[in-house]
Amino acid sequence: xxxxxxxxxxxxxxxxxxxLDGVDLDVAPGELVALVGPNGAGKSTLLAALxxxxxxxxxxxxxxxxxxxxxxxxxxxxxxxxxxxQQRLAFGFRAREVVAMGRAPWHGTDAEDRDxxxxxxxxxxxxxxxxxxxLFPTLSGGxxxxxxxxxxxxxxxxxxxxxxxxxxxxxxxxxxVLAVARAEAADGAAVVVVLHDLSLAAAYADRVCVLADGRxxxxxxxxxxxxxxxxxxxxxxxxDVVEHGGHLVVIPVRSPRxxxxxxxxxxxxxxxxxxx
Numbered sequence: 001x002x003x004x005x006x007x008x009x010x011x012x013x014x015x016x017x018x019x020l021d022g023v024d025l026d027v028a029p030g031e032l033v034a035l036v037g038p039n040g041a042g043k044s045t046l047l048a049a050l051x052x053x054x055x056x057x058x059x060x061x062x063x064x065x066x067x068x069x070x071x072x073x074x075x076x077x078x079x080x081x082x083x084x085x086q087q088r089l090a091f092g093f094r095a096r097e098v099v100a101m102g103r104a105p106w107h108g109t110d111a112e113d114r115d116x117x118x119x120x121x122x123x124x125x126x127x128x129x130x131x132x133x134x135l136f137p138t139l140s141g142g143x144x145x146x147x148x149x150x151x152x153x154x155x156x157x158x159x160x161x162x163x164x165x166x167x168x169x170x171x172x173x174x175x176x177v178l179a180v181a182r183a184e185a186a187d188g189a190a191v192v193v194v195l196h197d198l199s200l201a202a203a204y205a206d207r208v209c210v211l212a213d214g215r216x217x218x219x220x221x222x223x224x225x226x227x228x229x230x231x232x233x234x235x236x237x238x239x240d241v242v243e244h245g246g247h248l249v250v251i252p253v254r255s256p257r258x259x260x261x262x263x264x265x266x267x268x269x270x271x272x273x274x275x276x
Contacts, residue, residue, distance in 0.1 A: 004160030011058030037211035102154030
């Protein structure tokens with residue numbers, strides 16, 4: 001399986017509200033596509049529909065030419081991995097056990113012989129090898145996010161769907177996680193990442209899909225799509241787009257910082273109890 005993903009005319013209504021409307025998107029093996037847009041644009045809903053976790057009201061999603069409902073659960077888990085925004089684990093598993101959960105789709109196959117090797121590689125790539133004996137609930141939000149990402153990598157999927165994987169991470173680990181996602185694409189996987197940081201999208205994505213009000217406003221390379229006029233309109237806030245070190249950087253336009261108010265201190269204010 002190659003992991004080629006196609007969405008056509010995708011629409012989602014929830015409680016009568018239209019969340020997605022007529023979305024078309026292709027994601028090819030070997031590329032990383034970033035989904036960006038303001039709050040409420042439909043990014044997470046689109047990712048859930050692409051993953052098969054949410055049934056669209058309209059349109060179709062196919063993976064390697066087959067509808068997602070045509071896959072058995074274990075078969076689908078072998079080809080696509082999903083990282084959610086929130087890490088939901090109710091029990092006190094150790095981090096190593098959480099990562100090893102990613103190998104569940106391969107149990108009973110020849111690939112099971114590689115479980116220990118794959119888990120070790122995933123924890124190393126996500127910089128959590130030193131945390132493997134810790135209980136998952138005792139980890140910080142960023143550490144939990146990286147352990148969960150390691151679990152997805154341990155699945156060895158050909159399609160990775162990542163919902164805001166950098167949200168809880170510090171600067172070092174934001175770069176590290178997206179570098180791993182970029183490496184997965186370079187190795188032939190299809191990768192879709194929801195991002196709020198437009199500069200990260202510019203640095204790591206092959207293509208950027210801009211969503212607003214449940215519709216696709218633009219799809220293309222970062223240089224084609226991350227334009228000040230389009231982003232200012234979509235986000236309803238002016239931005240500057242500049243180049244630094246060969247990468248585009250998106251900067252919100254801010255009002256000048258107000259100067260501190262000056263005041264005159266009288267003698268009585270300076271010393272409320274003057275000497276006599």
